[in-house]
Amino acid sequence: xxxxxPPQEHKATxxxxxxxxxxxxxxxxQRRHTLPASEFRSLTPEDAIxxxxxxxxxxxxxxxxxxxxxxxxxxxxxVCAELSLGWFEEGRLVAFIIGSLWxxxxxxxxxxxxxxxxxxxxxxxxxxxxxxxxxxxxGSILMWRYLQYLRSLPYVRxxxxxxxxxxxxxxxxxxxxxxxxxxxxxxxxxxxEMQYAVRGHAFVRRYSGC
Ligand SMILES: CC(C)(COP(=O)(O)OP(=O)(O)OC[C@H]1O[C@@H](n2cnc3c(N)ncnc32)[C@H](O)[C@@H]1OP(=O)(O)O)[C@@H](O)C(=O)NCCC(=O)NCCS
Numbered sequence: 001x002x003x004x005x006p007p008q009e010h011k012a013t014x015x016x017x018x019x020x021x022x023x024x025x026x027x028x029x030q031r032r033h034t035l036p037a038s039e040f041r042s043l044t045p046e047d048a049i050x051x052x053x054x055x056x057x058x059x060x061x062x063x064x065x066x067x068x069x070x071x072x073x074x075x076x077x078x079v080c081a082e083l084s085l086g087w088f089e090e091g092r093l094v095a096f097i098i099g100s101l102w103x104x105x106x107x108x109x110x111x112x113x114x115x116x117x118x119x120x121x122x123x124x125x126x127x128x129x130x131x132x133x134x135x136x137x138x139g140s141i142l143m144w145r146y147l148q149y150l151r152s153l154p155y156v157r158x159x160x161x162x163x164x165x166x167x168x169x170x171x172x173x174x175x176x177x178x179x180x181x182x183x184x185x186x187x188x189x190x191x192x193e194m195q196y197a198v199r200g201h202a203f204v205r206r207y208s209g210c
Contacts, residue, residue, distance in 0.1 A: 035091035040145060043084040043096060048073045050093040051086075058128045065186070067126040068098060072113060076100050076125070080115045082153075083122055085146045087138060095129040095142045099159070107162060107193060109184055120157040122150060122198075127161075143174050150198045157199050162191035 043051065052070045059066035068076070076098050077084060083099035102111050103119035111123050124146075129139045150156045162182045163171060172178070176194040184191060 039088040041086060042081050043077050043086045044081060045074050045077045048077055051096055054128050054130050057131050087142050094133045095138045097127045097146050099124045107184060120155055122156055122159040124159055124161040147196060159196040159198055162193055168192055
């Protein structure tokens, strides 16, 4: 989940007009429009701005870069929204994960911008929690729910991510194992690649035809 400079290729096209949800009031029914205290759901391209606001504070103001630029957020939420998960408090996005599929053992620079529909590896591009909601367990809970959800997707064998050294213990507590240094670097930044086994040997047998 590195911060990096905008890619020169594979750039997603930004949408300028997103459909708006317009609440419909049915005559004779005075419904209270209370938003749920907590809601977990896949993100949509309409959530891209909220995602990017969290990224801006979490990454751009810190290092000048972020794991996914706005057009890339929109792209992934258009092509593989089912691999995202948002945590909303009273309708407001407070934490999110964005993933896509990857089809090789190790992550490469290409993995940062591509979704490979035939892949069996979920590449977790970014986990971020809104500043005011950090250190409350939300990042851990959201990742735990996401990993449980991945178990329900029959085509997923494992989940991988890249993180800086200081977050290795955080992901280890969630069940990720260190795979070694990532071949992806961003300027002076280096990353550790980590893996979570969603399925074991049964998956390999079934999908290798043995
Ligand atoms: C990293 C992040 C997702 C963790 O979410 P969170 O809800 O704050 O974390 P939780 O409350 O579930 O867990 C707290 C644990 O996270 C780890 N952690 C969080 N931020 C950390 C940091 N900056 N350095 C080291 N460990 C950190 C620690 O292990 C901490 O436990 P401790 O307080 O006992 O030391 C969140 O802090 C965040 O969004 N940070 C900015 C974006 C980011 O760096 N994302 C990850 C890389 S893409």
